Amino acid sequence: MLKRTTNYLFQTFGSVFYDMKSAGQNSATISNTIQIDNKSFDSYYYSSTSVYLSCQSGIVMLVVSKDGINYSEFVIHRVIRLNPGVYFNFVSISNTSKIHIAYAPTGLNQKKMKVPYIYERIVSKIDLKEILTCFYQVRKSNYDFPGESHDFYELTYIDHGSLHMTIDGKPYQLNKYDLIIYYPGQFHTQSTDEHSTCSYLTITFDMKNDMDASLMNRVFKTRKDIYNVLSAFMKAIQSKEYLSEELALLYLKEVLILLYQFDTKSDEESNINPMQEHYENTLLNEILVFIHNNLFTAFTVEDLCQKFSISRSSLQTLFRSNINITPKHYISNLKLNQAKLLIQEHKYTISEISDMLGFTSIHYFSRKFKLQYGMSPTDYAKSINQ
16 A cells, blocks of 8 residues: 555655645745656655655655665655655656655755666556356266367366366366366366266456466365355356446456465465364354254343353454354344244234244334335235235
């Protein structure tokens, strides 16, 4: 994330003011407004007296250094007074910018840099053009695909079982949770043996630029972070909601980025701690069993925390990360669904059902029911009688 000159870290290089008068600029200085469009430079400026800078238009990155070697970057915000002896230069983050600079009549000195500075623009390096197809395929034993090559990319993710394949004549075996990408022009075959079945996801896609070869001919053991994004991709690609296809493109792009980062992420960074994951899954299962077994009991989220010795924030995280819902909403949804079933039986009054399921009042129960299903419990009872 970029820092502005109002950031406290800039104080070691200079001061920030609302205007030139407050900054102390006097009439003896030389003032110029210059237009810049450069994205790099190979030398620093410096002065034995203070230098004043302000951005007149566009967005300007100020690069400052105390030793001429190590540098810090700040986006110019407000009027800047650089301390004497500070090395500096700037680039235009926007296409063009205008900057006002004021300095002593003795002028500015320059110092050549050993390594030129190049501004790293925030632009897409993965230009995903189009998702061509997405299939979920189930193969029985002794399946044999003789092979093909094509001019687009193909991602294969194994959901269940094992799949044998060759890529340009080299054999591979993918097991559950494994993933591989075929590059354009790669001839590949797929098969299962007499003892194996396989279910897998296939995504074919096209790129505007060529993907780096570092992902080629490599089997990835899918981590939790990649699995979660693939799940979100499947949900988006099947949705009919407006712009869901855009979401699917973004999720696929995220999968590719995570694969590029695969070797630089630790298990902890990827939330892959097998012992912790086993503990969380076991704990969540116990909590869900308790909730289902106590639907007809009044209890709160705080009661769950106390019973299972877990903080409220940890409980929230456990639910959100695994079933994408808060504990409160999960309990409420479960109780309201049970209420629908009880209403359908016609054995109890609405008031009795409210009491049975532990709602604090019939009015609260009716309000929650209407929010969930679009009609009051009474209207719902009438509708199923018609």
